[in-house]
Amino acid sequence: MPTFFENKQLVIPGDLLAEGEYFAGNNTYKEENKIYASRIGLADYANKKVNIVALRAFYFPKVGDVVIGTVKEVGFSGWTINIKSPYTAILRASDVLSRSFKPQNDELSQVLTTGDLIVAKVASYDRFHDPQLTVGEPGLGKITKGQILNMTPTKIPRVIGRQGSMISMIKNETGCQIILGLNGTVLITGKTPKNEELAVAAITKIEEESHTSGLTDRITKFLKEEKAKMEKK
Amino acid sequence: MSSLLTRVKLKQIEQSIEKGQRLDKRTLSDYRDFKIEQGVIEKAEGSARILLGKTEILVGVKIETGKPFPDTPDNGVLTVNAELVPLASAKFEPGPPGEQAIELARVVDRGIRESGAVDTAKLCIESGKKVFVVFVDIYVLNHDGNLIDAAALASISALINAKMPNYEIVDDKIVIKQGYTPLPMKDHPVTVTIGKINDKLIVDPGLDEEDVMDSRISMAFTEDGNVCAVQKGGAGYFTLEQTIEATKLAQSTVESLRKKLKW
Amino acid sequence: MKDKTIKLLNKKGLRLDGRKLDELRSVKLEVGILPNADGSAYIEHGKNKIIAGAFGPREMHPKHLQRADRMVLRCRYHMAPFSVPERKSPAPSRRENEISKVIRDSLLPSLFVENYPRTGVDLYIEVLQADGGTRCASITAASLALADAGLPMRDIVVACAAGKVNGKIALDLMDTEDKVGDADVPVAYMPNLNAITLLQMDGKLSTKEFEEAVKMAIEGCKKISNIQKEALQTKYKVIKQEEVEE
Numbered sequence: 188m189p190t191f192f193e194n195k196q197l198v199i200p201g202d203l204l205a206e207g208e209y210f211a212g213n214n215t216y217k218e219e220n221k222i223y224a225s226r227i228g229l230a231d232y233a234n235k236k237v238n239i240v241a242l243r244a245f246y247f248p249k250v251g252d253v254v255i256g257t258v259k260e261v262g263f264s265g266w267t268i269n270i271k272s273p274y275t276a277i278l279r280a281s282d283v284l285s286r287s288f289k290p291q292n293d294e295l296s297q298v299l300t301t302g303d304l305i306v307a308k309v310a311s312y313d314r315f316h317d318p319q320l321t322v323g324e325p326g327l328g329k330i331t332k333g334q335i336l337n338m339t340p341t342k343i344p345r346v347i348g349r350q351g352s353m354i355s356m357i358k359n360e361t362g363c364q365i366i367l368g369l370n371g372t373v374l375i376t377g378k379t380p381k382n383e384e385l386a387v388a389a390i391t392k393i394e395e396e397s398h399t400s401g402l403t404d405r406i407t408k409f410l411k412e413e414k415a416k417m418e419k420k
Numbered sequence: 421m422s423s424l425l426t427r428v429k430l431k432q433i434e435q436s437i438e439k440g441q442r443l444d445k446r447t448l449s450d451y452r453d454f455k456i457e458q459g460v461i462e463k464a465e466g467s468a469r470i471l472l473g474k475t476e477i478l479v480g481v482k483i484e485t486g487k488p489f490p491d492t493p494d495n496g497v498l499t500v501n502a503e504l505v506p507l508a509s510a511k512f513e514p515g516p517p518g519e520q521a522i523e524l525a526r527v528v529d530r531g532i533r534e535s536g537a538v539d540t541a542k543l544c545i546e547s548g549k550k551v552f553v554v555f556v557d558i559y560v561l562n563h564d565g566n567l568i569d570a571a572a573l574a575s576i577s578a579l580i581n582a583k584m585p586n587y588e589i590v591d592d593k594i595v596i597k598q599g600y601t602p603l604p605m606k607d608h609p610v611t612v613t614i615g616k617i618n619d620k621l622i623v624d625p626g627l628d629e630e631d632v633m634d635s636r637i638s639m640a641f642t643e644d645g646n647v648c649a650v651q652k653g654g655a656g657y658f659t660l661e662q663t664i665e666a667t668k669l670a671q672s673t674v675e676s677l678r679k680k681l682k683w
Numbered sequence: 684m685k686d687k688t689i690k691l692l693n694k695k696g697l698r699l700d701g702r703k704l705d706e707l708r709s710v711k712l713e714v715g716i717l718p719n720a721d722g723s724a725y726i727e728h729g730k731n732k733i734i735a736g737a738f739g740p741r742e743m744h745p746k747h748l749q750r751a752d753r754m755v756l757r758c759r760y761h762m763a764p765f766s767v768p769e770r771k772s773p774a775p776s777r778r779e780n781e782i783s784k785v786i787r788d789s790l791l792p793s794l795f796v797e798n799y800p801r802t803g804v805d806l807y808i809e810v811l812q813a814d815g816g817t818r819c820a821s822i823t824a825a826s827l828a829l830a831d832a833g834l835p836m837r838d839i840v841v842a843c844a845a846g847k848v849n850g851k852i853a854l855d856l857m858d859t860e861d862k863v864g865d866a867d868v869p870v871a872y873m874p875n876l877n878a879i880t881l882l883q884m885d886g887k888l889s890t891k892e893f894e895e896a897v898k899m900a901i902e903g904c905k906k907i908s909n910i911q912k913e914a915l916q917t918k919y920k921v922i923k924q925e926e927v928e929e
Binding site for chain 1: 721722735739740741742751793795799801802816830831832833834836837839842873874876912915916919922
């Protein structure tokens with residue numbers, strides 16, 4: 188039951204990863220008893236499971252994901268939201284107004300209009316229906332301030348870090364609130380623009396160096412140095 | 421295709437083929453019965469109608485004079501066009517030829533052209549200036565599967581049926597004389613299409629089978645048994661071994677078809 | 684119809700450009716060359732110069748072209764007016780329409796279309812210079828563009844033609860050989876599944892020669908496949924290296 192690559196080795200679609208009693212994990216597929224890569228990425232053999240950490244992918248909605256989207260259109264009973272995925276999401280008026288929606292009284296564009304940003308959660312999605320969003324939980328809803336950062340969605344897990352270690356460290360060091368949309372959009376809100384810039388710089392650095400080791404230590408060091416510089420000025 | 425009824429049907433076709441039988445009682449290598457009638461359109465220089473199963477195709481040949489292509493000044497011109505007339509299937513729509521019609525015309529064209537079926541060298545009137553232009557127009561009247569084979573058979577039948585006007589040149593002008601001579605031909609290619617369903621090869625797929633099959637391969641053969649045109653179609657694939665098997669199957673089918681044809 | 688007087692093989696059995704019968708033209712590939720496309724690739728195959736760009740998967744427009752059970756791949760193969768000796772009208776010809784279709788059919792087996800219902804991927808192929816074998820070179824580049832767009836794939840599709848020149852089976856015909864030669868057999872291939880996804884032929888071959896040509900084309904495909912893999916790895920290795928150096 189051989190495997191054909193080392194952990195973290197670069198693979199491309201069609202590369203034979205393992206043969207025998209293995210499970211096909213993320214970004215792989217099984218043909219008879221052979222497991223092949225289906226995306227460009229880094230091999231990751233975990234026990235009997237073979238994964239690829241993709242270097243290139245698009246966001247695919249999953250129920251429960253927090254995403255950040257842009258209002259695309261105002262409709263009769265809700266909005267369509269661009270969440271940078273193959274499917275446009277829907278946000279129903281009744282979800283936002285938290286009561287039944289009355290077309291004769293409610294002017295939807297006064298609540299949310301084209302170009303507005305929202306933080307939302309994927310409430311439902313399946314093969315036959317476009318993803319439906321909800322904002323009915325604390326911390327979700329229209330974004331009114333802060334900075335937005337876009338990155339490829341495959342890198343969000345690195346920003347989160349092991350058990351959230353990376354992101355809580357950045358929050359502590361910069362004093363910013365950070366919301367990571369799993370669709371690759373990040374919202375950073377801090378007390379001052381300086382704080383926000385610091386957080387943006389740290390996250391950009393993670394994105395650029397996402398597949399190197401010892402990243403958490405390096406980012407901690409980077410933030411401490413930058414903060415020291417800021418204080419001197 | 422996603423309705424319950426057709427899903428059941430698709431499964432039936434697959435299961436039946438798995439056992440080496442088809443829903444219309446054919447074996448995997450049986451060709452459907454066909455009937456060809458020539459000279460059905462009096463106004464055309466040549467014509468033929470084919471009935472292959474319920475697939476019905478009418479081909480008309482018109483011969484006019486025109487200019488040769490600059491790179492072949494001494495050869496007549498052959499053009500093949502196909503129309504999937506909307507009355508032939510609910511899936512066909514009016515308008516300019518789509519992808520399917522263009523592919524059909526070009527595959528038939530390739531078989532005729534590459535076999536050298538029409539002796540275009542004999543269609544030259546005046547080198548570089550005037551030649552005969554042969555228009556082959558394929559009209560699909562009913563779609564019951566395997567349009568490529570049916571269109572190819574009907575086209576050759578119509579070309580065999582075609583007559584050229586007699587002419588003479590008087591003071592640089594063409595004067596049409598009485599009577600006709602047959603269109604000069606050198607070969608009679610036959611095309612056979614093989615479909616693939618769950619790794620089984622079937623000859624002459626019908627309409628329902630086309631819905632199930634993941635790919636097809638069409639091969640045209642000359643009278644001396646050479647391959648002169650090939651086209652793989654559909655979203656699936658063939659392995660090398662399947663390709664070789666399909667070639668043999670197509671060749672033997674062409675041989676048995678030739679026995680039925682009166683060419 | 685075909686001018687058989689041009690000699691395509693010299694006394695030593697070498698071809699017009701000095702190649703042996705089973706020798707490929709040089710193939711260069713680059714991935715990720717279009718900033719606005721989701722995935723892209725550029726190929727120089729002999730004198731062919733071709734760009735492929737992929738957009739999607741994204742919402743399929745117009746809506747009636749959506750398929751409830753799968754992703755739709757749309758493909759446009761197009762030749763620039765200046766790509767051939769005599770200016771080509773920019774309007775798509777029947778030839779381009781047919782090639783667009785067979786290229787699409789050659790790439791579909793590599794994609795998991797059933798995983799992305801109601802979406803569409805648009806693939807645009809522009810031939811900047813043509814010198815025989817453009818459909819094969821287009822497929823080789825287009826498949827890389829799809830991989831670069833992050834689409835899950837069974838394998839990278841690669842394509843190469845074989846044909847017959849002066850009575851001999853030869854690999855990878857260039858324009859003159861294609862026009863004057865006896866036959867051309869373009870083949871697209873997925874190496875790890877031994878799957879032929881494009882197969883066409885025009886000319887005249889015995890069934891034995893046809894089989895020989897298909898096999899030779901597959902060998903050519905395997906060689907180009909290695910160049911393809913290298914090109915894809917190169918783009919993503921560059922990213923990795925930059926990161927390590929810092």
